[in-house]
Amino acid sequence: MTVAPPRVITRAEVEDFLYHEAALLDEWKLNEWQELLTDDAAYYVPPNDQLEGDHRTTLFLVADDRERIRQRIIRVLDPNCHAEFPKSRTRRLISNVRIVARDGDLVTVAANFVCYRYRRYERIREYVGAYRYILRCAGDSFRIKERRVLIDAHELGTLGSVSFIL
Amino acid sequence: MSVRSYIIDDREQKRFLLDREVLVSEDVLRTERAQIFGRCWIYVGHSSELKKPGDFRSRKVAGRPVIFCRDQAGNFHCLFNTCRHRGAIVCTEREGNRRRFQCIYHGWTYGNDGRLVGVPGADAYAESFDKSSHGLRRPARFEEYRGFWFMCLDEDADPLPDYLAGAKDYIDLVIDQSPSGQMEIIAGVQEYDVAANWKLMVENSVDDYHLPATHSTWLNFMANSGVKIEPPKEEGLVLPTRGKAVELGNGHFTTDNVNFRGRPVAKWIPLYGEAAKAQIDDIRGELVARLGAERAGRVADTNRNLVIFPNLVINDGSSVTVRTFYPDGVGKMHVTAWALGPVEEGEDARARRLDAFLTFYGPGGFATPDDVEALELVQQGLANWADDRWSEMSRGMGKEGEQLNSDEHHLRIFWRRWNELMGAQT
Numbered sequence: 218m219t220v221a222p223p224r225v226i227t228r229a230e231v232e233d234f235l236y237h238e239a240a241l242l243d244e245w246k247l248n249e250w251q252e253l254l255t256d257d258a259a260y261y262v263p264p265n266d267q268l269e270g271d272h273r274t275t276l277f278l279v280a281d282d283r284e285r286i287r288q289r290i291i292r293v294l295d296p297n298c299h300a301e302f303p304k305s306r307t308r309r310l311i312s313n314v315r316i317v318a319r320d321g322d323l324v325t326v327a328a329n330f331v332c333y334r335y336r337r338y339e340r341i342r343e344y345v346g347a348y349r350y351i352l353r354c355a356g357d358s359f360r361i362k363e364r365r366v367l368i369d370a371h372e373l374g375t376l377g378s379v380s381f382i383l
Numbered sequence: 384m385s386v387r388s389y390i391i392d393d394r395e396q397k398r399f400l401l402d403r404e405v406l407v408s409e410d411v412l413r414t415e416r417a418q419i420f421g422r423c424w425i426y427v428g429h430s431s432e433l434k435k436p437g438d439f440r441s442r443k444v445a446g447r448p449v450i451f452c453r454d455q456a457g458n459f460h461c462l463f464n465t466c467r468h469r470g471a472i473v474c475t476e477r478e479g480n481r482r483r484f485q486c487i488y489h490g491w492t493y494g495n496d497g498r499l500v501g502v503p504g505a506d507a508y509a510e511s512f513d514k515s516s517h518g519l520r521r522p523a524r525f526e527e528y529r530g531f532w533f534m535c536l537d538e539d540a541d542p543l544p545d546y547l548a549g550a551k552d553y554i555d556l557v558i559d560q561s562p563s564g565q566m567e568i569i570a571g572v573q574e575y576d577v578a579a580n581w582k583l584m585v586e587n588s589v590d591d592y593h594l595p596a597t598h599s600t601w602l603n604f605m606a607n608s609g610v611k612i613e614p615p616k617e618e619g620l621v622l623p624t625r626g627k628a629v630e631l632g633n634g635h636f637t638t639d640n641v642n643f644r645g646r647p648v649a650k651w652i653p654l655y656g657e658a659a660k661a662q663i664d665d666i667r668g669e670l671v672a673r674l675g676a677e678r679a680g681r682v683a684d685t686n687r688n689l690v691i692f693p694n695l696v697i698n699d700g701s702s703v704t705v706r707t708f709y710p711d712g713v714g715k716m717h718v719t720a721w722a723l724g725p726v727e728e729g730e731d732a733r734a735r736r737l738d739a740f741l742t743f744y745g746p747g748g749f750a751t752p753d754d755v756e757a758l759e760l761v762q763q764g765l766a767n768w769a770d771d772r773w774s775e776m777s778r779g780m781g782k783e784g785e786q787l788n789s790d791e792h793h794l795r796i797f798w799r800r801w802n803e804l805m806g807a808q809t
Contacts, residue, residue, distance in 0.1 A: 262747055264571035266477060273734035276571030276722040279747035280738065288607060292600040292749055299597065300752035338763060339578075371477075372574035373746055374717075380752035 223322065226354070231326050232314050234352070234359050239309045242382050247290045250382070255353055255360045258283050262366045262379055278379050279366075293381060300380035306335045307381060311348070322354040323362065332383060342376050344383055345369050386414075388807040390798050391773070397780040399795050403768040406580040406761075411805075412713050418804050419693050420445045424526075424533040424546050426695040426707050427451050427461050431530060431567035431726070437480040437495055443717070444534060445694070445709045450474045450519075451532070454496035455482065459527070461534050462497045462519040473519070484519075493519050529558055530566065548632030553689045557699045559682045560648040561725035562669060568705065569722040569737065575746045577708075579758035581694065581716040584708050585797055587754050588696040589628070589638050589688045591788035592778060595621050597757050601743060601750040605644065609653030612643075619779070619787050626788030628779075634692030634800030636793040642686045644701050644743075647736040648725070649683045654742065655735055662731060690793075692800055697723075702740035714762050720745060 241250040262279035263270050272280035281289055296302045309332040318325035332344040351363040366383050370376060389411075391400040405411050427444050428451040439452035441464055448464035450473075466473050466486040473486045473493060483500065485492040492501030497519040502508070522534035526543035528551065533543055544551065558566055577584065587593070595602065606612045613623045620626070626640030645652030649667035651660050670679035689697045696706045703723040708716045724736050743750040776798070779790025786792035 264573060267571045270571055272737065273730065274570065274737075276569050276573065276737055276740060276745075277747070278573065278745060280741055288604050289749070291607070292604060295600050295603070297599045298753065299756040339759075372572075373576075374574065375576050377575055377577070378746040378752040378755055380747070 223319075224354070226316060226319065226324055228314055228316060231316060231324070231352070231359070232311075235311050235314060235326070235328060235348075235350075238361070239311055243307050243309060245294075245304055247294060247382065251287070251290060253359075253361050254283065254286065255362045256283060258286065258361055258363065260286050260289075260364045260366075260382070262368065262383060265368055265370055265372050268367045278373070279383075289382070298380070300378060303337065305381055308333045324350075324352045324354065324359070326350040326352055334381070340375065344376060386806050388802060389805065390802050390807075392795070392799065394780075397777060399776045399780060399791070399798075400773040401776055401798055403765055403772055403774055405801075406582065407713055407765050407768050409713055412710060414805055415710070416446075418806060419801065420536075420709070422535070422537045422540065422804065423693050424524075424535045424540065424543055424691075425693075426691070426705075427525070427532045427534050429530050429566075429568045429705070429721075429723075430459070430527065430532065431565075432478075433459065435480065437482055438478075439474065439476075439481060439484075439495065440478045441474045441476065442719070443709070446711070448472055449522075449534070450484065452495050454494065456496075458496065459525075459532060460495070460497055460521065461525045461532065462493075462521050465520070466491055467499065467517045467519065497521060529554060529564075546633055547691065548635060549629075550631045550633075550635040550637070550689060550691050553631065553637050553687060554697070556681060556687070557689075557697060557703060557723075559670075559674060559678065560703075562673060562727055563725075565726045566703075566723050567726045569724055569733070571722070573718075573720040573745045575718050575755075576711070577716050577718060577755050577758055578714060579716065579755075579762040580713055581708055581710040582797075582801070583758045583761055584716060584718065585690055585694070585696075586794050587758055588698065588706070589636065589690055589788075589793050590791070591626060591638055591640070592621060592791070593754075593757065597753050598750045600753070604742070604749050605654070610644065619789060621789045628786045628788055628790060628793040630793070630796050631689075634797060634804075635690060636796045637687045637689040638788040638793065639687050640685060640788055642684050644686065645739065646683055646686065647702060647732065647739050654739075659731070659735060662729075666732065690797065692797065698744065701743045702736050704740065704744050 260281040263277050267275050292298050293301050309330055311328050311330050313329040315327045317327050328348045334342040346368040349365040352359040353362050389402040389405045425445045432440055433453045436453050436455050436457045439450055441450050450462045450464045452460050464472050464474050468491045471486050471488045473484045483492050490503040494500045499514050499517040522536050523538040524535040602612055624641035624643045626638055629637050629639050649663050651663040686700045694707055698704045704720050705723050706720040708718040710716050722740050741748050745751050776791045776794055779786045779792050
């Protein structure tokens with residue numbers, strides 16, 4: 218018996234997946250977004266001055282394991298999450314998508330993003346940076362094992378907070 | 384200089400009102416720069432940020448660019464990051480290790496002790512030009528208390544330990560978490576702006592009255608994580624356990640609360656996970672052996688939010704954060720926050736401390752973004768200040784004796800001191 222060779226992954230497939238994810242996030246469909254995650258998924262936003270830091274030894278802005286992501290979503294969907302009520306309108310543009318590594322069913326993906334965030338009476342906030350994903354192949358699609366958001370700004374500054382899923 | 388009072392402090396009617404003009408006025412901000420930031424001790428940085436001779440950090444302290452550094456002999460300095468020649472910033476890197484700082488404009492070069500050591504084409508200057516008097520300028524005073532370095536622009540200020548007054552006891556209590564009495568700033572800085580007057584952050588940092596309304600999602604999260612959130616048992620309290628407000632002199636104050644939210648050193652909560660229980664027991668055992676049961680209980684079973692007037696906050700709550708902020712205009716402040724931990728902390732304990740930090744604090748935490756929202760809503764609401772002039776701050780004034788963390792006694796301490804330093808007639 219021969220083992221089937223791992224299927225070929227194309228950039229177009231990865232792009233489709235990331236665009237789908239971006240749409241769910243921009244539309245605040247966070248429970249559907251959660252379904253894209255593996256059971257051991259993690260979500261990281263490192264501090265602006267230590268982009269390559271380790272969350273166990275460096276103070277991050279966000280360092281969520283799967284359970285913390287679940288709790289974060291309960292929180293941000295609650296009308297008492299004042300920083301996100303009324304909800305920010307966000308619009309993210311994703312580009313420069315690259316498959317940078319492949320290890321069995323794990324695919325490392327890099328992409329650039331701009332995320333515009335609007336709230337009433339407030340200045341526009343423009344989050345610019347890079348996404349780094351570790352995706353797990355699942356059927357003809359993917360699940361997110363790790364999602365890391367690297368912000369280019371030297372300090373969060375006028376961006377203020379990361380109270381939504383960036 | 385004497386100006387009208389910005390507060391109405393009516394001890395007979397037991398009312399305290401604050402004139403909202405202080406949160407929106409450019410004139411007030413100008414006066415604050417001279418009377419508050421020009422006279423008080425202002426936090427610069429922590430010894431642990433500069434481990435070796437030559438280490439430096441460039442940052443803004445109360446709006447002024449400075450170099451916080453150590454010279455070759457290991458002495459600490461705070462230098463104005465401004466070339467004596469024509470005024471350019473001389474150190475553009477955030478951090479590093481250097482013997483010299485060279486201005487890129489004409490090449491004047493300074494040692495890491497601030498001395499001017501190089502002037503290209505020095506022969507074009509007359510003999511009266513004295514290199515030794517052209518070292519980088521520095522604040523009039525620069526002193527340390529247990530690793531915390533402060534600068535003061537007023538030559539005649541009281542020595543730092545006198546200025547800190549009763550706040551020293553609470554700094555000591557925070558530091559007692561460390562077996563060797565040494566805490567360190569952990570890598571990773573959080574720098575964010577809040578579109579609100581800087582003094583609102585002082586109020587918010589110690590105001591426990593706001594927790595149930597502003598942070599109900601955090602209380603939910605704690606409950607979801609297995610922490611018992613019981614209704615308050617005593618009149619006036621808003622949180623599950625008792626907490627009080629304590630005046631520490633010179634405008635400093637703190638909350639002093641019985642802990643319910645867990646302590647990395649050393650009170651276990653289910654959020655930390657079963658595997659952490661034994662480790663927390665060990666940390667607690669060390670505390671008791673070193674400090675005795677009573678003091679260990681103070682360290683491990685109580686938490687505090689400490690304000691060192693005017694703009695340093697040490698929140699020793701879910702984790703320890705050192706937070707400072709300064710105004711950039713009347714309706715905007717820059718905030719800088721770090722995590723602080725014992726130098727000898729083990730790998731798991733350190734990871735737990737950082738995780739606990741993020742359950743509450745910081746721009747991605749489960750509580751701070753809502754604080755920021757509250758302060759920004761205040762600032763927006765203040766556009767009506769001229770027609771709705773006074774903020775109400777009388778909670779707790781009607782009773783004798785101890786003031787609770789949910790009263791506004793400590794907020795009044797801040798405003799009375801602020802009002803006095805601003806030269807107000809009372």
